[in-house]
Amino acid sequence: MRTTSSPHLEKDILTRIQQVVRSEVCSQNEQRIQGDVRAQQRQAGRELLSLAVQYAARRDDADAILARARSNGQQTGRRLAQLDYALPEMIEAYFSYAGRIEQLILPELTQANGLDADQHRVAQRLRHFFQQVLLAMAETFECKEKG
Numbered sequence: 069m070r071t072t073s074s075p076h077l078e079k080d081i082l083t084r085i086q087q088v089v090r091s092e093v094c095s096q097n098e099q100r101i102q103g104d105v106r107a108q109q110r111q112a113g114r115e116l117l118s119l120a121v122q123y124a125a126r127r128d129d130a131d132a133i134l135a136r137a138r139s140n141g142q143q144t145g146r147r148l149a150q151l152d153y154a155l156p157e158m159i160e161a162y163f164s165y166a167g168r169i170e171q172l173i174l175p176e177l178t179q180a181n182g183l184d185a186d187q188h189r190v191a192q193r194l195r196h197f198f199q200q201v202l203l204a205m206a207e208t209f210e211c212k213e214k215g
Contacts, residue, residue, distance in 0.1 A: 105147060105151065108143075108147060109144070109147065112140055112143060112144050112147075113165065115136075115140055116137060116140050116141075116169075116201065117169055119133050119136055119137045119140065119197075120137070120169055120170075120173060120194060120197055120198070121173055121176075123137065123193060123194075123197045124173055124174075124190050124193050124194050124197070134197065134200055137197060137200065137201050137204075138200055138201060138203075138204035139204070140201065140204075141200075141201035141202065141203075141204030141205040141208070142204045142205065142207070142208040143208075144205055145158070145204065145205035145206065145207070145208035145209040146208050146209075148161075148205075148209065149208070149209045155206070155209055158205065158206075158209060159202070159206070162201075162202055162205060163202075166198040166201070166202070169198075170191070170194045170195070170198065173194060174187065174190060174191055174194065
């Protein structure tokens with residue numbers, strides 16, 4: 069697998085995936101989230117998507133990307149706890165989002181970079197990325213539950 073990818077390639081991949089995400093994933097939980105919080109969640113989702121593509125495509129700054137993703141997860145966990153989401157609801161919504169993003173990113177990256185032989189490694193990196201974000205969300209959510 070390549071150690072870095074071109075920012076232009078990442079931008080092209082993000083644009084294609086964002087089009088699908090807008091029509092599929094975003095509308096699933098929007099009925100419950102309104103106003104400013106909806107805008108914050110959309111922005112957090114866009115940032116997480118961008119970070120996921122960067123994390124899966126690069127190796128040179130993976131720790132910094134993962135730290136930003138965990139921070140995103142913590143902020144999202146806080147917002148959902150304030151909206152009185154139950155922990156299972158939050159996890160279900162997250163799995164839906166992360167699973168669909170993974171399905172969209174993997175073929176884009178492997179096709180664009182010719183990574184058929186490394187597809188499994190890219191998938192593992194994406195799973196690790198999304199697991200870390202979910203853990204950050206749950207840790208923050210748990211703090212809200214106790215406080």
